[in-house]
Amino acid sequence: MDQALDPSAxxxxxxxxxxxxxxxxxxxxxxxxxxxFELLGWLLVGQSFLFNGQRLxxxxxxxxVIGIIAIGVTQVIxxxxxxxxxxxxxxxxxxxxxxLAQSSExxxxxxxxxxxxxxxxxVAAGLAVGAAAGLVNGSLIATTGIPPFIATLGVMVTxxxxxxxxxxxxxxxxxxxxxxxxxxxxxxxxxxxxxxxIFHVALRYxxxxxxxxxxxxxxxxxxxxxIRVGRHLVVVYAIAGVLSGLAGVLTSxxxxxxxxxxxxxxxxxxxxxxxxGGASLSGGVGRISGTVIGTLILGVVTSGFTFLRIDAYYxxxxxxxxIVAAVVADQYRRRRRLS
Amino acid sequence: MxxxxxxxxxALLELRHVCxxxxxxxxxxxxxxELKHGTVxxxxxxxxxxxxxxxxxxxxxxxxxxxxxxxAGRSVRLGSPRAALAHGIAMIHQELNLMPSMSVAENIWxxxxxxxxxxxxxxxxxxxxTRALLDGLAIDIDPRTEVGTLPIALRQMVEIARALSYExxxxxxxxxxxxxxxxxxxxxxxxxxxLRTRGVGIFYVTHRMEELFALADEIxxxxxxxxxxxxxxxxxxxxALIRMMVGRELPxxxxxxxxxxxxxxxxxxxxxxxxxxxxxxxELHAGEILGVAGLVGSGRSELAxxxxxxxxxxxGSIQVGGAEVTLDSPQKAIACGLGFVTEDRKDTxxxxxxxxxxxxxxxxxxxxxxxxxxxxxxxxxxxxxxxxSALRVKTPGLDERIENLSGGNQQKVLLGRWLLTRPRILxxxxxxxxxxxxxxxxxxxxxxxxxxxxxxxxxxxxxxxxILAMSHRIMVMQDGRVAGILERAAADQVTIMxxxxxxxx
Numbered sequence: 001m002d003q004a005l006d007p008s009a010x011x012x013x014x015x016x017x018x019x020x021x022x023x024x025x026x027x028x029x030x031x032x033x034x035x036x037f038e039l040l041g042w043l044l045v046g047q048s049f050l051f052n053g054q055r056l057x058x059x060x061x062x063x064x065v066i067g068i069i070a071i072g073v074t075q076v077i078x079x080x081x082x083x084x085x086x087x088x089x090x091x092x093x094x095x096x097x098x099x100l101a102q103s104s105e106x107x108x109x110x111x112x113x114x115x116x117x118x119x120x121x122x123v124a125a126g127l128a129v130g131a132a133a134g135l136v137n138g139s140l141i142a143t144t145g146i147p148p149f150i151a152t153l154g155v156m157v158t159x160x161x162x163x164x165x166x167x168x169x170x171x172x173x174x175x176x177x178x179x180x181x182x183x184x185x186x187x188x189x190x191x192x193x194x195x196x197x198i199f200h201v202a203l204r205y206x207x208x209x210x211x212x213x214x215x216x217x218x219x220x221x222x223x224x225x226x227i228r229v230g231r232h233l234v235v236v237y238a239i240a241g242v243l244s245g246l247a248g249v250l251t252s253x254x255x256x257x258x259x260x261x262x263x264x265x266x267x268x269x270x271x272x273x274x275x276x277g278g279a280s281l282s283g284g285v286g287r288i289s290g291t292v293i294g295t296l297i298l299g300v301v302t303s304g305f306t307f308l309r310i311d312a313y314y315x316x317x318x319x320x321x322x323i324v325a326a327v328v329a330d331q332y333r334r335r336r337r338l339s
Numbered sequence: 340m341x342x343x344x345x346x347x348x349x350a351l352l353e354l355r356h357v358c359x360x361x362x363x364x365x366x367x368x369x370x371x372x373e374l375k376h377g378t379v380x381x382x383x384x385x386x387x388x389x390x391x392x393x394x395x396x397x398x399x400x401x402x403x404x405x406x407x408x409x410x411a412g413r414s415v416r417l418g419s420p421r422a423a424l425a426h427g428i429a430m431i432h433q434e435l436n437l438m439p440s441m442s443v444a445e446n447i448w449x450x451x452x453x454x455x456x457x458x459x460x461x462x463x464x465x466x467x468x469t470r471a472l473l474d475g476l477a478i479d480i481d482p483r484t485e486v487g488t489l490p491i492a493l494r495q496m497v498e499i500a501r502a503l504s505y506e507x508x509x510x511x512x513x514x515x516x517x518x519x520x521x522x523x524x525x526x527x528x529x530x531x532x533x534l535r536t537r538g539v540g541i542f543y544v545t546h547r548m549e550e551l552f553a554l555a556d557e558i559x560x561x562x563x564x565x566x567x568x569x570x571x572x573x574x575x576x577x578x579a580l581i582r583m584m585v586g587r588e589l590p591x592x593x594x595x596x597x598x599x600x601x602x603x604x605x606x607x608x609x610x611x612x613x614x615x616x617x618x619x620x621x622e623l624h625a626g627e628i629l630g631v632a633g634l635v636g637s638g639r640s641e642l643a644x645x646x647x648x649x650x651x652x653x654x655g656s657i658q659v660g661g662a663e664v665t666l667d668s669p670q671k672a673i674a675c676g677l678g679f680v681t682e683d684r685k686d687t688x689x690x691x692x693x694x695x696x697x698x699x700x701x702x703x704x705x706x707x708x709x710x711x712x713x714x715x716x717x718x719x720x721x722x723x724x725x726x727x728s729a730l731r732v733k734t735p736g737l738d739e740r741i742e743n744l745s746g747g748n749q750q751k752v753l754l755g756r757w758l759l760t761r762p763r764i765l766x767x768x769x770x771x772x773x774x775x776x777x778x779x780x781x782x783x784x785x786x787x788x789x790x791x792x793x794x795x796x797x798x799x800x801x802x803x804x805x806i807l808a809m810s811h812r813i814m815v816m817q818d819g820r821v822a823g824i825l826e827r828a829a830a831d832q833v834t835i836m837x838x839x840x841x842x843x844x
Contacts, residue, residue, distance in 0.1 A: 205716065207709045214701050217690035224649070224687060225702040225756070226673045284692035 022278055023290045029326060030297050037304035049307055057186055063273075063299035064192035065090075065247045065254075067292065069266055070273035071199050072240030074291040077274050078203070079236050080216040080283025081141065081148035086244040086270055088159035089133045090263025093248030095163045097126030097179075098172040098258025106174035110167060119178040123249055130245020131238050133159055138237030142230030156267070163260040172258040183254030191250065193292075195243065200288040212236060216283030272319075273298055276326040297322065349412030351376045351540040352397065352428075352509055357406035359392055366392040367403070370566045372559055374509065377538040379531060381555030381572070383545060384584055385775040389564040390544045394511050397542065398430035399423030410509075429502035430511040437494055437501075439487030444469035446486050447501040472500050476530055490636075492523035499530060510534065511542045514773070516550060520634040520801065521836070528554055546775060548577050549804070560584055585777050600811070601625030603661070604795040605764050607646070610655035615641040617819045619655070623764065623795045628786065630810030631799040633839050638819035639799045640682055643766045646797075647679045648672040660763065673702065675764075678757030680750075682768035682799070688753045689741050696737040698752050699723040703759045726755040731781065747778025754785065765789065768799045783809060803832045815839050 034050055041049040050056070069086045076083045099110035101122035109115050133155055140151040181187070203209035211232050214222045223229050247266070252258040277294030279286030301322060305315040350373040359367040367389045374380045382390045395401045397408070399417030408415050410426055417423045420430070437446050444465045445452070453464040469482035478496045486494060495515060502510050512531075516524040531541060531554060543555060551558055551572065558575055560567040560583040567583045605623040610616055616638050623629050633639045644650045646657070648666040657664055659675045666672045672679070681687040690698050700708060700719045708719040723737055730751045734744055741749055750770065757765060770786065771779045786809060790796050800806050806813055813830045815822045815838035822838040 205714055206712045207704055207714060208712065210697065210701065210704055210714060213693060213697065214690055217692045218687070220687045221681075221690060222701075224647070224669055224679060224681060226670045226705075227701075228668075228670065280692075284690065 021289075023287065023293055025329065026276060026278060026290060026293050026297070026326065029329070030293050030300065033297060033300050033304070033322075037300065037307065040304075040308055044308055049304065055303065055307065057189065059299045059303040060189045060192070060296070061186070062302060063295050064188040065250055066266060066269045066273060066298065067192045067295035068188075068195055068243050068247045068250070069270040070277075070291050070295055071195055071288060072243035073267070073270045074274040074277070074279050074286050074288060075199065075203065075212055075236050076148070076240050077271070077279045077281060078212050078216045078283065078286045079233060080219065081233070081237070082152065082271065082281070083137065083237065083240050083244075084149065084152040084267050085133060085137060085155040085159055086240070086247070087263040087266035087268075088156045088163065089130055089241060089244035090248040090251055090266055091163040091260050092133065092159045092166070093126040093129045093245040094252035094258040094262045095166045095172060095260060096129045096258075097122040097249045098175055098252040099167070100125050101175045101179035101252075102172065103174050103176045109174075110172055116176060119176065119182070122179055123182070126249040126252075127242050127245045130241040130243070130248065132241070133244070134238035134241020135234060137241065138234030141237065142233050160260070166260070169260060171260075172252075173256065175253070175256050179253055180256045181253070183250050183252075183256075188250045188254065191246070195246070196288055196292050199239075203288060208232075208235070213284055216285070218284075269298060272323045276323060294326075297326070348376075349409070350374060351411060353409040353412075354393075354397070355407040355409065357393070357396060357403045357408075359396065359401070359403050366564050367396070368564045370406075370561070370564075372566060372569065374540045374542060375557075376508075376540055377535050378556040379535055379541045379543050379554050381543050381545065381551040381558040382561065383548070383551060383558060383580060384561035384567075385777060388561040388584070390561055391513065392564075393561070394430065394513060394542060394544060397423070397509070398428060398511055400430075424505050424507075427506060427508035428511070429505055429507040429509070430513070431495070431498050431502055431515060432513060437486045437497060440485065442483050442485055443473075443480055443489075443497050444482035446497060447472065447504050451504075469500075472504055476500055476503070476533070478530075492519050492526070495519065495523075495527065496530070499527075503534075507539065509540045509542070511544070513544045514546065515543075516545070516547065520636075521803075522634060524550070546773070547802075548580060551580075552577075562586060581776060600627045601793060604659065605646075605797075606656075606658040606661075608656045608658075610642075610645065610657065611653045612641060612645050612650060612819075613653045615650070615819055616645060616652075619816075619819075619821055621814055621821060621824060623797055625763070625795050626790050626793045627811045628790045628796040628798055628809055630806035630813040631797060631816060632801075632803065632806050632813055632835050633816035633822070637816040637839065639816050640768055641819070642816070643679065643681075643768050643797070643799060646672065646766060647677060673760060676760075676762050677764045677766065678702075678760055678762035679766045680753050680757060680768065680770060682772065684746065684749055684753065684773070689749055691740075691742045693741065694738045695727065695732070695734050695741055695744070695752055696720060696723050698741045699726060699737075699756050699759065702756050707759070722759065723755075726759060727752075730755050730758075730785065745775065745778070747774040747782070750774050750778070750782060751785075754782070758789075762794060764795045764797065766797045766799075769801065770798060771800075771802070771805060803835060806835070807832070 037049040041047055073083050073086060100114060100117055102109045102115050104115040106115060137152050137155050140146060141148050203212065211227050214225065214227060215229055215232060219229060248263065251262050273294035274286060274291045275281065276297055277290030279291065298319065301319055302315060352374040354370060354372045357367055357370045370393060384390050396403050399420045399422050408417065415426060417426065447469055448465055452460045453468065455461040466482040473480055473482065478500065480489065480493055480497065486497060489497070515527060519527060534541060545551060555572045557569055558572050558580065559569040560580060562584060601624050603622050604625045608620050610619040619642060631639050641650065645652050646666060648668045648671050651667040657666055664675050666675065685691065696719070700723055704714065707722065708715050720737060727734065727737065732748050732751045734748060741752060744752065767786065771782050774782065786796060786798065798809060807830060811827055813825045813827065813835060815825070815835055817839055825834065
């Protein structure tokens with residue numbers, strides 16, 4: 001037990017470091033990247049990167065969908081789990097929602113009798129399908145005790161399969177204007193930020209949040225403290241599913257169609273955003289504010305490279321490096337704070 | 340009994356003016372010690388006294404800022420645990436460092452496996468060497484056994500065998516008995532005495548004074564990173580050691596009020612859990628401390644888990660406050676007014692990444708601090724703050740992460756977590772394991788006070804002195820059964836051990 005009171009641990013963080021929120025480091029990375037692109041912008045393209053309102057909106061717009069998924073994934077990661085199914089759930093919900101959002105002009109509507117429905121129907125259907133996928137994830141994990149990685153891997157493959165089977169691989173197009181409006185302009189950005197705010201508050205100030213952290217920090221202790229661990233996990237995965245469903249709705253609205261290939265690899269971008277933002281895959285650690293910053297980092301890199309007119313190939317190469325570097329830097333910072 | 344080395348021969352290990360500072364704290368301040376050949380050198384001190392740091396320096400885990408290590412008269416620098424091993428210094432860690440999915444032999448000879456002509460591991464030779472090593476220590480384990488299937492005590496033996504496989508001259512043991520039963524500890528002591536006669540020098544770090552007096556030739560006391568004194572074990576008394584460790588007088592063990600029991604709070608009848616508990620019956624009164632003694636594996640912890648709804652009973656009845664209840668989940672147990680401080684702080688107690696506040700409030704969040712799903716943060720902070728000061732938890736604040744607290748203070752936080760639920764029945768499993776002497780006394784006083792206020796306490800402990808000092812009555816368990824329930828006046832270590840080790844014909 002002596003390690004616990006090892007003097008190295010006794011006066012851990014100097015007072016100054018303790019007052020800084022844990023996101024400070026990653027925020028610094030975001031700012032540094034932005035400044036770097038700003039300087040490169042003036043050097044290479046002769047214009048400003050940051051002082052262009054439209055570009056900033058587009059930048060956040062591009063990552064809003066990833067951001068919404070990442071908010072759910074962050075909560076899953078805090079419980080010590082992982083959700084690999086988000087991308088496939090995006091595809092499945094996009095298909096289902098789109099099929100209920102077709103206008104009467106559609107030539108071969110999926111449900112010819114169900115066209116021109118009010119926009120709330122496809123949205124509700126999309127969220128419901130997302131919730132169902134999340135419930136399957138959560139129930140599998142809670143009742144069978146298989147690792148979340150395996151459970152959500154299974155749902156990932158199955159959901160993609162259902163998405164393809166749903167229209168035998170055909171895209172669903174000719175959607176109503178009201179539905180398409182959901183994906184246009186700043187609507188996704190507003191939804192992303194509103195979702196972030198809601199779950200930021202939920203994690204920090206509600207019983208739901210406290211239990212989520214407790215389960216991730218020590219599952220067995222949580223059980224002994226009277227938390228219904230299985231039930232809570234089902235709720236967390238269901239929320240992640242609903243948010244993937246929301247992402248699917250926005251994706252199909254923005255593309256004005258539903259395609260079974262949508263959302264490919266989104267789950268990995270979302271996990272990356274959460275992890276860059278400081279969530280720990282071993283559970284108990286993570287914040288929505290960090291995830292939002294992580295999402296923005298992904299956005300800055302993507303739009304920065306486009307802005308500099310650098311090949312998209314390089315984008316992915318650099319993105320991978322940034323994910324690893326951000327986590328390494330963060331771990332290094334934490335370890336230094338501990339000694 | 341200590342073989343005195345010839346006056347000219349240098350000590351096995353001499354530490355000279357060793358200092359080690361961590362940012363802001365002097366972990367070791369000018370410590371000089373000598374370990375002689377063929378002796379057991381006990382090291383004792385409160386948590387944070389510097390014992391572990393000192394042993395890490397000897398084992399090459401960390402380097403001293405200044406000072407010198409002389410091994411058999413020659414100055415050495417130990418840059419790594421591997422370098423220390425090469426010098427014949429082996430450390431047996433508090434947390435065992437074995438690979439559970441590998442065999443005993445593979446664990447012992449890892450990265451030194453004997454190879455055959457093809458460069459593959461020669462299993463027969465590997466097992467033969469292991470057998471020879473284990474036989475030399477009179478340890479009866481099949482070298483091919485998977486380590487994960489062995490009980491803790493045998494794993495420890497494997498760890499010791501591994502240390503000796505390096506031809507170690509100096510072995511460091513850090514709290515080796517913390518997970519052992521009395522009987523296994525005796526076996527370990529046998530091995531240690533055997534090592535001593537072979538000339539091996541042993542540093543033995545412990546909180547348990549009885550062990551020091553049973554084993555050590557010399558005892559050194561550390562306090563706040565300084566070496567307070569070293570003396571021959573025979574010249575020291577328990578009280579003198581405690582005074583040196585804490586630098587102040589300790590309150591005597593609280594004398595629990597003799598049999599002033601209230602009404603029956605918990606009545607257990609013929610409790611049965613398949614393969615674990617058999618016809619367990621007892622009563623626990625309000626205001627009573629019922630000590631539960633028994634060897635590890637006797638069903639004590641299983642009883643606690645069953646009462647708390649973690650492993651539901653197969654049959655039998657439980658009455659709480661006169662009402663028949665079915666305890667099949669922790670929620671129900673908590674609702675019935677039970678609280679449970681588990682035996683393993685790290686694994687089932689603390690939320691290590693979280694703050695003191697979050698560790699405290701969790702069990703009453705629902706009941707006291709939540710309105711429409713939202714946590715009433717101010718109310719929670721206030722109540723937890725009061726609990727922290729009432730229990731005298733040493734922490735910089737409620738937001739400090741619990742892993743930065745000492746074992747004793749962590750334990751107080753866990754107690755506080757359950758006290759917030761205002762339990763009628765408190766189950767404590769090894770409430771003072773791995774806790775330093777001062778915190779231990781405080782926890783004991785607290786338990787006595789809770790009982791005096793009417794809480795029914797079921798206290799499981801492997802430390803007989805603790806059981807004897809604290810309990811009103813003592814229930815001894817053996818092989819999943821109640822072997823006997825003793826009034827305090829009728830109980831002593833011999834009777835208890837007799838019941839605990841008694842086997843059915």
